[in-house]
Amino acid sequence: MSTTIDNIKQQIGENPILIYMKGSPQLPQCGFSAQAVQALMSCGERFAFVNILDNPDIRTELPKYANWPTFPQLWVDGELVGGCDIIVEMYQNGELETLIKQTAAKHNQASSDA
Numbered sequence: 001m002s003t004t005i006d007n008i009k010q011q012i013g014e015n016p017i018l019i020y021m022k023g024s025p026q027l028p029q030c031g032f033s034a035q036a037v038q039a040l041m042s043c044g045e046r047f048a049f050v051n052i053l054d055n056p057d058i059r060t061e062l063p064k065y066a067n068w069p070t071f072p073q074l075w076v077d078g079e080l081v082g083g084c085d086i087i088v089e090m091y092q093n094g095e096l097e098t099l100i101k102q103t104a105a106k107h108n109q110a111s112s113d114a
């Protein structure tokens, strides 16, 4: 039987750009998730999302695993980048787009080499 933590690890391992949020990118259910996903979408690359309102176990377990108490959470290349404040700040200073574009390019390269 796979545990919630196994599930989380698999999601983080398989998706180089992944946001845990409340609601969906098209219909965020909280202003923090809305701001964060808007910044992420502005970077123009594909990303995965998990709606934690549909996944109460992940909502409970991920903050402990991540050592980060709140949502949204942006994970890039298996590492926690941060929540809304950090994402918006990185978007405003250009770091988010650089990180997202580099990550997308790296993984597109990896899959075309495979």
Ligand SMILES: N[C@@H](CCC(=O)N[C@@H](CS)C(=O)NCC(=O)O)C(=O)O
Residues within 6 Å of the ligand: 022, 030, 032, 059, 069, 070, 071, 072, 082, 083, 084, 085, 086
């Ligand atoms: N300052 C936080 C704002 C996010 C936040 O406070 N999220 C709260 C309200 S949406 C949260 O996730 N609480 C835990 C929960 O709802 O499970 C950030 O930068 O991400």
Ligand code: FES
Residues within 6 Å of the ligand: 022, 029, 030, 031, 032
């Ligand atoms: S759901 Fe109330 S602040 Fe995010």
